[in-house]
Amino acid sequence: MRSNYLFTSESVSEGHPDKVADQISDAVVDLFLSRDPVARVACETMVTTQRIVLAGEVRCSQDVFPTLDEIEKVARDTVKKIGYEQHGFHWQTAEFACHLHGQSAHIAQGVDESGNKDEGAGDQGIMFGFACDETPDLMPATLYYSHRILEKLAQDRHANVVDFLEPDAKSQVTLKYENGRPTGATALVVSTQHSKALSSDAGQKQLRDYAMTVFEDVLPQGWMPADQSQIYVNPTGLFEIGGPDGDAGLTGRKIIVDTYGGAAPHGGGAFSGKDPTKVDRSAAYISRYLAKNIVAAGLAKRCTIQLSYAIGVAEPLSLYVDTHGTGTVEESKIEAVLPKLVRLTPKGIRTHLGMNKAIYLPTAAYGHFGRKAEGDLFTWEKTDLVDALKAELA
Missing domain, CATH: 3.30.300.10 (GMP Synthetase; Chain A, domain 3)
Known part of the structure; x- marks a missing residue:
């Protein structure tokens, strides 16, 4: 280095067009999870001059499935909270269109838990977590x-x-x-x-x-x-x-802002609009959690973690730890210990971090990481693995 x-x-800011889209998408995720903790959501939002458009795939128990009016309300309420009451973009008068539809049955059969089959990852991909000792929040x-x-x-x-x-x-x-x-x-x-x-x-x-x-x-x-x-x-x-009147906004276009500002790698997947069965989100959160605890435990001043998954497969395909020459123990030893402390399957991650809840709208502006863990919010920012890591490695 x-x-x-x-x-x-x-x-x-929260009013940037892409962030408006992210917040609407996560408001929809929270709406569905508040009704059904095992709901599946992949919601994309586009905002432009006086227009809000939703698209994507959802699954939810039919007896609690949100109505179109309820979905529209959370979208408009999100825009209102941000503060848009402009001629070119107004929470109350913007046109609204919803194109959410049912999740593919072919995806569901690979992802769902059944019989002796553990729940599989919602998609393939690589996810990174990072922490460093530059700030009190290890960002x-x-x-x-x-x-x-x-x-x-x-x-x-x-x-x-x-x-x-x-x-x-x-x-x-x-x-x-x-x-x-x-x-x-x-x-x-x-x-x-x-x-x-x-x-x-x-x-x-x-x-x-x-x-x-x-x-x-x-x-x-x-x-x-x-x-x-x-x-x-x-x-x-x-x-x-400015805002969506000046530039169209789309979910998932600010992934570097959402994570580490370019100081660490990014796997490429966006977070907002996705329920926690999608490892793009949950595995990125657990990677941050593990990296932060390693730095908080004094095992390194800087730590990058990578996880990889295949769609429908529960266990990660790989786990990689890099302490960038700042570690006090070998990376291979850390790699051997981490799966003992946290089960890194999609279900194991969600259970450990308590992710099947309506907790995602607050993440969609000002970063998913480096935030204060409060109650059910930002649980991946806790440093409650420090003692266990020290016992295993220090």
């Missing part, structure tokens, strides 16, 4: 601060601390690393949709002044770029037309 370098990650610092900037904008908008912000926004943070540790920002970017009240030069200055206070509030003391010209606030100019 290089010791001295610059690295950048980006984030997007890459570049992504951590990119998320925090946009969360602060959203908090101020919802609380009416400022009255000129609209929901769509993006951020980007470039940090300088010395001896492998982040030491400060060399460039910061935020682009945020705003009201027409800020269309003048004075309004744009007001926006920049506000953004500077956000940067200073979020970043550690002394981390602001020394070169103020490397702080970019709405660098293209006015940003009045």
